[in-house]
Each structure stands twice: as C-alpha cells, then as structure tokens.
Amino acid sequence: MKCAEFLTELTNYLDGVLDEKTKVELENHLSWCHNCYVVCDTTKKTIEIYRDSQLYELPDDLRSRLRSAIMTKCQQQKKRGPQNV
Amino acid sequence: MEAIQNKVVGPVSEELTLVQAAKRGDDSAFEELVRRYDRNVFRIAQHITQNREDAEDVVQEAFLKAYGNLAQFQEQSKFYTWLVRIAVNEALMKLRRRKPERTVSLDEDIKTEDDSLPREIADWSPNPEQQYTQAELREILSKTIQGLPPGFRTVFVLRDVEGLSTEETAAALELSVPAVKSRLLRARLQLRERLGRYFQRRDDGKSGDKHVDDKTKDVSSGDGNQ
Numbered sequence: 001m002k003c004a005e006f007l008t009e010l011t012n013y014l015d016g017v018l019d020e021k022t023k024v025e026l027e028n029h030l031s032w033c034h035n036c037y038v039v040c041d042t043t044k045k046t047i048e049i050y051r052d053s054q055l056y057e058l059p060d061d062l063r064s065r066l067r068s069a070i071m072t073k074c075q076q077q078k079k080r081g082p083q084n085v
Numbered sequence: 086m087e088a089i090q091n092k093v094v095g096p097v098s099e100e101l102t103l104v105q106a107a108k109r110g111d112d113s114a115f116e117e118l119v120r121r122y123d124r125n126v127f128r129i130a131q132h133i134t135q136n137r138e139d140a141e142d143v144v145q146e147a148f149l150k151a152y153g154n155l156a157q158f159q160e161q162s163k164f165y166t167w168l169v170r171i172a173v174n175e176a177l178m179k180l181r182r183r184k185p186e187r188t189v190s191l192d193e194d195i196k197t198e199d200d201s202l203p204r205e206i207a208d209w210s211p212n213p214e215q216q217y218t219q220a221e222l223r224e225i226l227s228k229t230i231q232g233l234p235p236g237f238r239t240v241f242v243l244r245d246v247e248g249l250s251t252e253e254t255a256a257a258l259e260l261s262v263p264a265v266k267s268r269l270l271r272a273r274l275q276l277r278e279r280l281g282r283y284f285q286r287r288d289d290g291k292s293g294d295k296h297v298d299d300k301t302k303d304v305s306s307g308d309g310n311q
Binding site: 007008010011012014015035038039041042043045046047049050051053055056057058062063066067069070071073074075077078 | 112116131140144145153214281284
C-alpha cells in the first residue's frame with residue numbers, strides 16, 4: 001500500500017468498516033510509514049477531541065425556555081388548524 | 086488502532102411509538118421527542134450557523150416544522166434523521182440570510198482534489214487538550230471548525246460529533262454516500278491540520294516548529310528575490 005492509497009482508506013479504517021485484507025495492508029503500511037502513522041493517529045485524536053468536547057451544550061434554563069416556547073407555538077398552530085408551515 | 090465508536094441516540098422502536106402517538110394528537114408524546122433531541126438539534130444548528138441566537142431559532146423552527154408536517158412523515162426513515170434534515174435546512178437558511186454576499190450551499194466547497202492533503206506531519210503532544218483550560222480549548226475548537234466550509238463542517242458534525250451513520254448523514258443532507266465519505270475525509274484532515282497548530286509536540290522547543298521555520302525561510306528567500 002502507498003501513502004495515497006492509505007489516505008483514501010483512512011476514513012473507512014477509522015470508522016471500522018474496512019475489509020480484513022485492506023485493514024491488514026493498511027496496518028502494515030502504518031507499521032513502517034511514520035508520517036502516515038502520525039496522520040492516522042492525530043486524525044483519530046481530532047475526532048475524539050471534538051466528540052468529547054461538549055462544545056455548544058444547551059444550558060438547562062435555556063432548554064426549558066425553548067421547550068415551553070415550542071410547545072406553546074405547537075398548540076397555537078393546532079388551534080389554527082392544519083396548514084403547511 | 087481501534088475504530089471510533091459512535092454515540093447512539095435511543096432505541097428506534099420507542100421513537101416510532103412516540104411519533105405515532107404524536108401523529109394521533111398526543112402533544113406530550115411530541116414533547117418527549119423534543120426532550121429527546123433538542124440538545125442534538127441545538128449542537129448541529131450552532132455548529133452550522135456559528136451563532137447562538139440563530140441556533141435557538143433553528144431549534145424552535147425545526148421542531149415547529151416537524152410538528153406541522155408530522156402527517157407527511159412516512160416512517161420509512163428514523164424521525165431523528167428527518168428532523169436533522171429539517172434543522173440543517175433551517176440552519177443553512179440562517180447562514181444565507183446572514184451572509185447574503187456568499188452563496189451558502191452544501192455543494193459550494195468542492196475545490197481541487199488535494200486541497201486538504203496533509204502538509205503538516207509533525208506529531209502532537211501525548212494529551213494535547215490538557216495543555217489548555219476548558220475555556221481555551223473550547224475557543225480553539227470553535228474557531229477551528231468555524232474555518233471549514235459549511236458543507237464540510239455539517240458532514241463532520243453529523244458523522245463525528247452526533248454519531249449518525251454515513252447512510253443517515255447522506256439521507257439527512259440529501260447527498261450520495263460517496264459524497265459524504267469524501268467530504269468527511271477532507272473535513273477530518275483539514276481539522277487535524279488546523280488543530281496541529283495548537284497541539285504540536287514542542288518538548289525540545291524545536292521539533293514542533295520545524296515546518297514553521299521552513300515556511301518562514303521560504304518567505305524570506307522570496308523577499309530576497311524582489
């Protein structure tokens with residue numbers, strides 16, 4: 001496997017959906033190609049950092065305000081009868 | 086290296102029961118759906134719009150639209166995927182309104198094939214996120230993802246932050262599976278490269294800055310030719 005091929009398989013590899021043969025070839029490539037190993041490892045860290053970041057969490061008070069506003073509007077909409085929104 | 090595990094949002098059968106009850110006019114069932122997905126919709130909306138007030142509007146408008154069009158929901162896909170599609174469209178509309186000088190669409194950002202190929206290979210510190218306070222880290226992550234084109238960050242957020250499958254992401258964005266995969270790869274690589282500026286290993290004071298030094302040298306030699 002060459003570096004360019006590694007890159008095309010990277011997303012499937014990180015998502016765990018590579019077939020066994022390609023996975024072995026890719027891991028073999030990673031065992032000797034330091035640059036690709038670093039790209040693979042830091043891409044995986046990038047995903048994990050974003051996934052675990054709790055960026056843009058909805059605060060509880062805002063959450064209940066939004067929910068009650070949504071439900072009030074839904075009920076008003078129901079009273080007005082069916083229509084395309 | 087192990088594969089990334091996805092977040093799972095909640096049992097599908099329970100979701101369907103709630104949707105069917107809501108369709109019959111049970112508002113408390115709909116409220117339960119709001120409770121179940123409001124955080125996800127808010128996160129997605131804020132990632133796309135990069136603006137908190139817009140994200141609040143998107144949450145309200147998306148659920149209201151879902152409520153108004155519930156009868157049209159076919160139950161062949163997951164309610165959540167359908168809701169995400171509505172929310173993404175609302176969020177993109179907000180973005181268009183705020184940036185009328187630019188056309189914002191999911192198709193705008195395909196440039197050259199190698200625009201996101203790795204150039205910076207330097208390794209990161211072992212626990213890079215621990216070099217920063219929570220607030221600093223959030224600022225870095227938020228600024229970094231903001232720099233991605235909307236079509237890339239939307240795919241990244243749905244797949245990697247919210248844990249939708251590739252197929253669900255494709256359905257929610259009305260894109261093909263190969264298009265989702267290609268954008269996801271580029272989004273991941275671009276974010277990796279941008280985060281590298283903050284997370285590179287700098288233990289000996291040289292290794293992490295090597296590429297930067299090289300670039301500086303290139304620039305100064307360029308100046309010398311003028």
